[in-house]
Amino acid sequence: MAVSATEKDGINTDDDKLNHSFGNPGLISPDRQDARQLAVPFSGRIKGGMRPGKKIIVMGIVDPEPESFDISLTCGCGSGEKPPADVALELRARFEDRQFLRKARVSGAWGEEEKPIPYFPFIEDQPFRIEIHCEHQRFRIFVDGHQLFDFYHRVASLPAIDTIRINGSLQITKLG
Template sequence: MDPLSLLLQPPVFYPIVPYMCTIFGGLRPGRMILIQGGVGSEATRFQIDFQCGCSTLPRSDVAFHFNPRFSSSDAHIICNTLYKDHWLDEIKFSRAPLRKGKSFVLLFLFLTDKVKVSIDGKHFLDFTYRLPLKDMDTLGIYGDVFIREISFLSSNPLDDKMTPYPVCQPLKPDNADLQKTPLSKSFPMGLSESHVITVRGLVTVNPDELTILLKSNDSIPFQLTANFEEQSLCYNYLMAQSWGQPQKIQTPFFLFYPEKFFEIIVLSEAGQFRLAFNGTPLGDFCPPVFDPKSINELQIRGSAELFHVLC
């Protein structure tokens, strides 16, 4: 089978933990997420959360909380659901085949009423949903764990004649059909209220700078610039031939990395732009003059190849 036929969204390679990303289109029966990585040598626990959104205050519901713990001689896994900021009754699965300092392959298969989890190719647990599967649209990874790859797959891999899960071959970046920059998209009718722009791409091997901007005749009400040398992410605007004061976006670490996929969402709403990166909100940005209907062009240039641009 052609691996592209299974691809839901670009794979993620070597993400920095803690890591959070949008699951494009949410989860549906038959979809899978394959996670390859390793447990830290001094690990006490890590967790993989399938969340209903990415809000931190109030905290999003966690439909499926997968939490390996290593405090005892045998590793065990706690599964639970966080609903309206309260944990429900946890379920403990003992004798988990995960070890400190060792690598693993986790496969999460989402069915109509439950999720099945295999570890290193062998089925280990089932967890019955307590919240609707359709509400799970965000993946979060936290704790003492190293992730090599996250793959998003669309087909049920189970063979009714076999009990083990099959081996899922990793998807590589060169599977994707990528567009070169610079790229321009026009808006003949301007932007509408609550207009969403989605940019998904892959950072190049030796990146320098990446810029995403919205133009309105001679002005630029929105410009996002990632500077790889300075490890900075800034918002700015150009009005009446004059640039504003750059507004640095504060994040715990620089968000872009060479040869890693990214998703940027820009929402035009109520006199401002709202920005999210890989499912995490980065704030609201207000140019001095904001007329969405006058915005007629999107430009993307710099150190990236583009997988998907939706306007």
């Protein structure tokens, strides 16, 4: 089946420049269609939702004087809920106490934040690469090629996880 350049790997855009700004064109389509598509705060649709074998990559640079940043995988991109009822995974990097935390929100209720890890992988004013690998029972989180932790699914329907939201003290350089 022939696929146009704008539909390659599932990205929904007519802007070839956008395809080159994403690490993997096709996985994520920004909610806004303008020159600031990777600006923070960022919200984009995950084409087809999550499924085992799917991977999300966020590359960026930490701000020079960061407070925190978060990356969330949420359900119901079209619902307009703020915050959404279900957040399958929220990763939060807090610089004041050097913690990288994770939690989920199911049916409108936040679960307990998972314990921090001994290693804080982010440095002020430096680039990073976060990979979120979706498996059958969990997300595997890697930063700069190092596996940091697993986060077991709380949201039952993986395809319902259809939005990525990024906020805080960072610049996004590539997203896929």
